[in-house]
Amino acid sequence: MSDSDTVGRPGAPGLARGARGGAAPDTAPEAPISTPQGSGGTPAQPPKVITRPGDKIFKALTVGSGVFVVAMIALIGVFLLIQAIPSLADNQANFLFGRDWDADPEGGLAFGVLDLLLVTVFSSVFALIIAMPVSLGIALFLTQYAPRRLARPFAYLVDLLAAVPSIIYGLWGAYVLAPALAPVSTWLNENLGFIPLFATGTSNLAIGQTIFTAGIVLAVMLLPIITAISREVFDRTPPMQVEGALALGATKWEVVRTTVLPFGRAGYISASMLGLGRALGETIAVLIILSSTTSHFGFSLFDGGDTIASKIARAAQEFNDPRGAGAYIAAGLVLFVLTFVVNAFARSIIAGHKEYE
């Protein structure tokens, strides 16, 4: 109300301009309105700001919370760095490109993180490749196809998957899924073994302590995360968009394709990256499932090995020597940085589509 009053006075000369602007086709009719307001020229009175104690307290609280989060992340980074530097200085191997891990301080430190990093990324990406399409399917089913009566309990069930502790997933993976997958992995290995992905690896297929098993378990763990966020985003598709597509004669799938998917795309990608972050850091399930090995990672799904997180967890009981522990903390630092890279990557994807939102 008061807004239109203030615009009224300086807007008067602008009105004539606006009318002519309407005739000239390339100027938008709304454009002139902002100009007279900005260059009004009337000596602006100092605005009277009313502040009550509540404002001050609330502001302090919110600013404090914001600073706290940033400080926490910075402090964690600094902690990792400080702990890692002495060990890195003593390291006799190339840390980033070395493939062998010897963090026993007795014989001199020689640790390289490359193999751990590769297994971490490889298993997580494999999990993501399985989880992304399945989550997309579940989220679309829940928001677009399922009858409302079914959608709610079903969504609740999917959310419940996120609440299952990862140790349970680990046990299930190692004792139920791993043997059950043996025929599948044997078949893949025998028939598609010429592809490096399915080549014979370091792990026994009959027992199934492979990256293949771990990746599938990780995928199940990612499902609820990606599904929950995607579902929220898809649900927020503006009804006007949906009606617009329907009125053009779009079928259900065409409505999804022209409105729901483009609208939810950025949210779906963020959700997937959040899931990837979870997979990269997952520790206990991977620790239980994967068989440890001393041979190098060969880019096969049927390799064993260790991710950064599971390697650290395996050694955690023996952190009695700061130099040995420092080696593991250095690996942790790599994981820390990796999650940052993943997040930055996700953001760059989303930013690329900003124009259309």
Next chain:
Amino acid sequence: MAKRIDVKDLNLFYGKFHAVDGVSLAVPPRNVTAFIGPSGCGKSTVLRSLNRMHEVIPGARAEGKVLLDGEDIYASTVDPVSVRRTIGMVFQRPNPFPTMSIRDNVVAGLKLAGERNGKKLDEVAEQALRGANLWAEVKDRLNRPGGGLSGGQQQRLCIARAIAVQPDVLLMDEPCSALDPISTLAIEDLIQELKKDFTIVIVTHNMQQAARVSDQTAFFNLAGVGQPGRLVELDDTERIFSNPTQKATEDYISGRFG
């Protein structure tokens, strides 16, 4: 092209709520029919039932007949999707697809219908944008997103999108209610031109607008709160606004209620 509509004893429901009771009316081709009436009287509901958009709301259903050149669009053999391809609709708020360019917005309906020929699509896009009086304003930025246009331009983009598929009928649900007076005027002028090719039904809250753009006017009203809306009177616009036969119509038009 430009078919006539005959509505016969149409009853509309939202779940158990009886929203519109026994509407019968006829819309001749190449003619503008305006629906007026107080809020909640069911005029938008009737409009949405004319291309079977009413039923996309969960629980909503329709009883009765809507004949498009004699063919019942509610017959059990008729696919609602194909009905909507021949009866276009423009909504209250402009709703271009935000992720599509201006050109792609215009040809979205054709693409849904399976047209893939890029050259043909370009031609249709130009034709439809000219038809919607928008071509001169956007011809240099056809590949920019449709969401970057002003509100009035977006609404004309939506009209272009609706007419690009060459519908038989064009339905407009308060198309100017979110627009400024200049954009409203542009749309009203456009309706006069579109009338040459299309049968148009428009819902409006603005009685001057109904008087300006329409050939015949239908007045809807409620008997009371919780009662279904019904059609009170349908007549030539001139007669409705000068000499209506019903007392309720006269009261509404002269501003005595609603």
